[in-house]
Amino acid sequence: MSEVLRSYDLSNLSIATLASHSALQIFHGAKLEGFKTVAIVTKDRLWFYENFKHLIDHFIVLDGWGRLCSEEVVKKLQSLNAVLIPHGSYVEYVGLDCAEGIEVPILGLRKLFRVEADQWAKMGLLQRAGIPIPKLYRVNDLIDGLVIVKLPGAKGGRGYFIARSNEEVVEGLKKRLSEGLIKSFDEVMIQEYLIGVPAYFHYFYSPILNRVEVLGVDIRYESNVDGLKRLPYEVVSEFKLNPTFVVVGNIPLVLRESILTKVLEYGIKFVEVTKKELPPGVIGPFCLESVIDDSMEVKVFEFSGRIVAGTNLYINGSPYSYLYWDEPMSTGRRLARELKLAIKYGVVEKVLT
Numbered sequence: 353m354s355e356v357l358r359s360y361d362l363s364n365l366s367i368a369t370l371a372s373h374s375a376l377q378i379f380h381g382a383k384l385e386g387f388k389t390v391a392i393v394t395k396d397r398l399w400f401y402e403n404f405k406h407l408i409d410h411f412i413v414l415d416g417w418g419r420l421c422s423e424e425v426v427k428k429l430q431s432l433n434a435v436l437i438p439h440g441s442y443v444e445y446v447g448l449d450c451a452e453g454i455e456v457p458i459l460g461l462r463k464l465f466r467v468e469a470d471q472w473a474k475m476g477l478l479q480r481a482g483i484p485i486p487k488l489y490r491v492n493d494l495i496d497g498l499v500i501v502k503l504p505g506a507k508g509g510r511g512y513f514i515a516r517s518n519e520e521v522v523e524g525l526k527k528r529l530s531e532g533l534i535k536s537f538d539e540v541m542i543q544e545y546l547i548g549v550p551a552y553f554h555y556f557y558s559p560i561l562n563r564v565e566v567l568g569v570d571i572r573y574e575s576n577v578d579g580l581k582r583l584p585y586e587v588v589s590e591f592k593l594n595p596t597f598v599v600v601g602n603i604p605l606v607l608r609e610s611i612l613t614k615v616l617e618y619g620i621k622f623v624e625v626t627k628k629e630l631p632p633g634v635i636g637p638f639c640l641e642s643v644i645d646d647s648m649e650v651k652v653f654e655f656s657g658r659i660v661a662g663t664n665l666y667i668n669g670s671p672y673s674y675l676y677w678d679e680p681m682s683t684g685r686r687l688a689r690e691l692k693l694a695i696k697y698g699v700v701e702k703v704l705t
C-alpha cells in the first residue's frame with residue numbers, strides 16, 4: 353500500500369465509497385472538509401445518486417459490486433488519488449477477499465475485516481478487551497435459558513430467531529438450511545438473549561489526536577420485535593408470534609450521563625485490544641452494540657469496526673459530537689477531518705492501511 357500511496361498526490365486526495373449504506377453522509381462530510389468525492393455505484397442505483405450530484409464529483413459505474421477489484425476500476429480509483437472508506441455494507445457487497453486485498457488505500461483498519469467476518473473471533477476480541485458479553489453457545493451445547501440464534505454475515509438480522517431449548521434451535525436451523533439461509537449448522541452463533549434495552553454506541557478513534565470520541569448513540573428499529581409490543585401480550589402468545597430482528601431504521605438516543613462513563617471505558621478497552629492484537633489498531637469509526645439491563649449493566653453482543661448506519665441520524669452532528677467539536681460533526685465528516693489532519697501533520701500512514 354505504501355507503494356500506491358507514493359504515487360498519490362496528497363494535496364489532491366479524493367474520498368471514495370460504495371454508493372449505499374452511509375455514502376451520502378460520507379460524501380457530505382468529505383465536501384465540508386474540502387475533498388473531492390467518488391461514488392462507486394451499480395447501474396441500477398445511479399439515478400438515485402445522481403440526485404445528489406452536488407455531493408459527488410466522480411461516478412464509477414459498475415455492472416455489479418463484484419467488479420470493484422477489477423484492474424480497470426482499481427486503476428481509475430488510483431488515478432483519482434482515491435482513499436476508500438469502508439462502511440457497514442462494504443465487505444457484504446464485495447466479498448472478503450476483494451475488501452481486504454484491494455490496492456487502494458483504506459481509511460480504516462483493513463486487518464479487522466477478517467476478524468469481523470468470523471462471529472467467534474469477534475466475540476473473543478471483545479472478551480479479551482475485558483468488555484462484558486452474553487453467554488455463547490454452539491449448536492450442541494446445553495442451552496439453559498432464552499437464546500438468540502444468529503446467522504453469519506451482515507444481513508441486518510435476517511433469519512435470526514429466539515429459542516428456549518436445543519430442540520428449538522435445531523428445528524429453527526433445519527428450516528433455515530432448507531431455505532438456503534445457511535449452509536451448515538457450524539456457521540451460526542447462539543447467544544444468551546439479553547433482557548433490557550438495546551443501545552448502540554458510535555465511537556471514533558483518532559490516531560492523530562490519540563483519543564476515543566463518543567460521537568453518538570442510537571437504537572435500531574427492528575421488524576417485528578419492535579412491532580410486537582404494539583399488540584396485547586395475550587395476542588402475541590395465542591398466535592405464537594415470534595420476534596424477528598430485521599433492521600428497518602434507526603432512532604436517536606441520549607444516555608444518562610452516568611452510563612456514558614462506562615460507554616467511554618468500553619470504547620477505550622476496544623481500542624487497546626485492537627492495538628495489541630491487530631496493530632496499529634482500529635482507525636476511525638467503530639460501534640459497540642449493547643443491551644443495558646435494569647441494574648445498569650451494559651453487555652456488548654456485537655461490534656462493527658466501520659461506520660454504522662445509525663450515524664446517518666447525525667449528519668448535522670449529535671449531542672455528543674458537539675462536546676468535542678462545537679460544530680456540526682457527523683461521523684462522515686469526522687473521517688474526512690482525520691484525513692485532513694493526517695495530511696497537515698504529514699502522517700497519512702497513521703490513518704491509511
Ligand code: AMP
Binds near residue numbers: 512
Ligand atoms: P446483530 O446482527 O448482532 O446486530 O443483531 C441484530 C439484532 O438482534 C440486534 O439489534 C438486537 O435487537 C438483537 N440481538 C442480537 N444479539 C442479541 C442478544 N444477545 N440479546 C438480545 N438481543 C440481541
